[in-house]
Amino acid sequence: MSDLTANIAKANAYLARFKEGGVQNLIAGQSQPALAGASFENHSPVDEDFLCTVAQSGAEDIDAAARAAHDAFPAWRDMPAAKRKKILHKIADAIEARAEEIAFAECLDTGQPLRFMQKAALRGAENFRFFADRAPAARDGQSLPSPTLMNVTTRVPLGPVGVITPWNTPFMLSTWKIAPALAAGCTVVHKPAEFSPITARILAEIAHEAGLPEGVWNLVNGFGEEAGKALTEHKLIRAIAFVGESKTGSMIMRQGAESLKRVHFELGGKNPVIVFDDADLERALDAAIFMIYSLNGERCTSSSRLLLHRSIAGAFIDRLVARVNNIKVGHPLDPNTEIGPLIHKEHFDKVCSYFQIAQKDGATIAAGGKAPQGKGHYVQPTLFTNATPDMRIAQEEIFGPVLTTLTFESEEEALEVANGTDYGLTAYVWTQDITRAMRFTGALEAGMIWVNSENVRHLPTPFGGVKASGIGRDGGDWSFEFYMEQKHIGFALGAHKIPRLGA
Numbered sequence: 001m002s003d004l005t006a007n008i009a010k011a012n013a014y015l016a017r018f019k020e021g022g023v024q025n026l027i028a029g030q031s032q033p034a035l036a037g038a039s040f041e042n043h044s045p046v047d048e049d050f051l052c053t054v055a056q057s058g059a060e061d062i063d064a065a066a067r068a069a070h071d072a073f074p075a076w077r078d079m080p081a082a083k084r085k086k087i088l089h090k091i092a093d094a095i096e097a098r099a100e101e102i103a104f105a106e107c108l109d110t111g112q113p114l115r116f117m118q119k120a121a122l123r124g125a126e127n128f129r130f131f132a133d134r135a136p137a138a139r140d141g142q143s144l145p146s147p148t149l150m151n152v153t154t155r156v157p158l159g160p161v162g163v164i165t166p167w168n169t170p171f172m173l174s175t176w177k178i179a180p181a182l183a184a185g186c187t188v189v190h191k192p193a194e195f196s197p198i199t200a201r202i203l204a205e206i207a208h209e210a211g212l213p214e215g216v217w218n219l220v221n222g223f224g225e226e227a228g229k230a231l232t233e234h235k236l237i238r239a240i241a242f243v244g245e246s247k248t249g250s251m252i253m254r255q256g257a258e259s260l261k262r263v264h265f266e267l268g269g270k271n272p273v274i275v276f277d278d279a280d281l282e283r284a285l286d287a288a289i290f291m292i293y294s295l296n297g298e299r300c301t302s303s304s305r306l307l308l309h310r311s312i313a314g315a316f317i318d319r320l321v322a323r324v325n326n327i328k329v330g331h332p333l334d335p336n337t338e339i340g341p342l343i344h345k346e347h348f349d350k351v352c353s354y355f356q357i358a359q360k361d362g363a364t365i366a367a368g369g370k371a372p373q374g375k376g377h378y379v380q381p382t383l384f385t386n387a388t389p390d391m392r393i394a395q396e397e398i399f400g401p402v403l404t405t406l407t408f409e410s411e412e413e414a415l416e417v418a419n420g421t422d423y424g425l426t427a428y429v430w431t432q433d434i435t436r437a438m439r440f441t442g443a444l445e446a447g448m449i450w451v452n453s454e455n456v457r458h459l460p461t462p463f464g465g466v467k468a469s470g471i472g473r474d475g476g477d478w479s480f481e482f483y484m485e486q487k488h489i490g491f492a493l494g495a496h497k498i499p500r501l502g503a
Contacts, residue, residue: 007114007333011104015051015198022053023197025061025221026204028068029214034222035060042197045111045341045348046331047375054197057222062189062230065218069160069187070236072215077157077185081136088132088183090210095125095175098206102171102199107332109198110167111341111377114333116295124175124203130459131183131479138184138480141487148496155484157185158262159238162231164224164252165200166244167193167343168298168399174203177241178217180479189218191231193244195344197221224248232256239263239482243300246397246423246468264472264482266300266464268397269425271446272418273303274408277311279430280452285316287428287454288403289323293381296339297401298347300469301426301448301455305394306405307414313407317366317385320405324367327381327401339401341377348377351400354393355382363387363404389417397423411440419445425465426455447473 022039024031033039038056043049055061076084095102099121106117141153163177170192181188192200204219220227232240232255239262242252249265256263273291275284291303308316332340342348348371355369368382381401387394393404408414418427427446431437441449447465450456457463460476472482 004331004334007104007335008331010100011108011333014101014104015108018052018198018201019050023055023201023221025055025057025065026201026208026217026219027061027065028072028218029208034058035064040194040223042109042195044108045343045377046108051109052198054194055221057191057220057227059226059230061220061222062191062227062234065189065220066160066231066234066236068215068218069189072213073157073159073187076182076187076213076216079185081138081185084183084185085132085135087211088128088135088179091207091212092125092128092132094206094210095121095128095203098202099125102202104333105198105202106169106171106196107340110170110196110343111332112169112295112298113337113340114335115337116169117332120169120172123172127172127175127459128179131179134477134480135183138484145493146490148494149490149492151488151490154487154489155184155480156487157484160187160189160236161239161241161483162234162237163188163190164228164231164240164242164244165190165192167196168300169295170196171199171203173243174200176474177243178203180474181241181483182212182216184480184483186483187216187218189220189231189237191220191222191227194221194223228252229255232261233259235259237261241482242266249470262482264474265470266474267425267468267470268399268423269300269302269465269469270305270395270397270421270423271301271303271426271428272305272307273428274307274414274418274430274440275309275312275316276411276414276429276431276433276436277309278432279312280432281312281316283452284430285319285323287430289320289327291428291454292403293324293327293339293401296342297381298343298399302399303426303428304398304403305418306403307417308405308407309414310407310409313405317405320403321367321383324381324383324403329372329378329380339379339381342379342400343377345377347399348379351379351398351402354396354398354400354402358384358387358391358393358404361387361391361393363391363393368401389420395421411436415440415443419443422468423465424467425469426450428454 368380
């Protein structure tokens with residue numbers, strides 16, 4: 001039996017219970033269908049095979065979940081932080097114990113290759129451990145004495161919060177949002193993306209089996225225009241943490257405006273990787289390829305624009321074409337696969353539409369630009385050359401295994417092109433000149449920048465973008481700043497003079 005055949009058998013065994021019983025909501029610790037009885041079907045992007053039915057929730061389900069989170073909040077808020085820390089560590093332990101199940105489910109549900117999903121569960125466990133360890137100090141503040149007062153600050157959890165997660169690497173991103181919310185003392189209503197509901201259910205089950213009290217974490221499935229809208233508008237929900245498209249983020253901000261919701265948005269990107277003529281070209285090539293073609297190109301931090309100094313562009317592109325044409329496209333459960341199918345037919349059609357757009361605007365398809373025949377939403381890794389900064393392929397987020405190359409002559413031109421989009425999530429700079437690197441990164445409009453490196457996450461550092469790429473930061477103490485309110489208390493040091501009116 002081949003590795004692929006064995007892996008498919010394992011995955012089907014893990015998913016059998018969902019195929020039979022579906023993915024239901026989990027509200028106040030109870031598994032239940034949508035209150036209206038509605039459901040929708042979830043199919044695998046690998047071959048369009050049926051995976052499971054999913055609860056199609058509406059406003060009444062969100063209301064039940066929000067009320068459960070509201071009722072559970074006081075006890076969770078007041079639980080000793082050391083006890084919350086212990087529960088979160090138990091969740092991390094259980095994630096690690098079920099890492100294979102999570103990885104295999106994610107592969108069939110999203111099309112992501114196993115070589116990347118094997119680490120997704122472990123990263124999720126790491127997220128829980130990281131924030132669990134910070135829970136005891138989450139409320140710590142400062143002592144700020146004045147001549148008449150001892151001023152102290154502290155932080156308190158916001159209350160029930162809504163978390164809306166995307167379909168790309170959904171398990172890891174769910175842990176990245178939910179772990180700090182729980183560590184801070186908030187309760188959660190989680191609405192996962194409708195295209196990838198399975199691992200969200202596994203994660204919620206793990207949390208409850210680890211001893212999380214009922215109502216602290218509620219899972220509600222459904223579509224954005226129904227369940228998502230109801231969540232962003234619900235008055236008991238104090239904040240919304242959202243990962244997804246920039247247009248959807250704008251819509252959520254409008255929906256939450258009436259209740260003055262706090263929002264945290266991790267949105268789209270059209271991220272540049274800038275390669276100067278003095279760069280280590282071998283490493284730059286490896287990093288540029290990895291950051292656009294890994295995870296099927298369905299990642300907000302992908303390096304989707306490659307800016308090359310004209311003196312090195314020709315030779316660099318020749319090597320790039322050869323490498324792109326050698327990337328293995330295949331079944332996500334094949335250990336050798338580097339690119340799997342895109343998440344959904346709707347997204348597949350969007351990505352493929354850019355092949356014609358590129359040619360119409362005058363760019364060259366130097367590699368790929370086709371979809372293989374047969375079942376599944378597979379797309380060949382694609383490379384556009386002879387592009388200009390004003391083309392749609394250089395301005396719009398394609399969110400697939402598609403790279404657009406551009407050239408520049410001067411540092412000033414590179415900066416203008418790099419900053420010349422609505423987005424500002426990440427950027428990657430390759431140069432051996434440290435003064436240039438410092439000067440250039442200081443002027444780049446991006447929330448996160450790596451110099452002579454691909455994206456390497458360090459959990460204490462801030463994660464987020466500028467412009468249309470987001471609002472707020474995740475990571476380290478920045479996550480607690482979102483999920484908690486600052487509170488100031490002033491204690492009089494003595495009988496200082498108080499102005500007397502009407503005496």
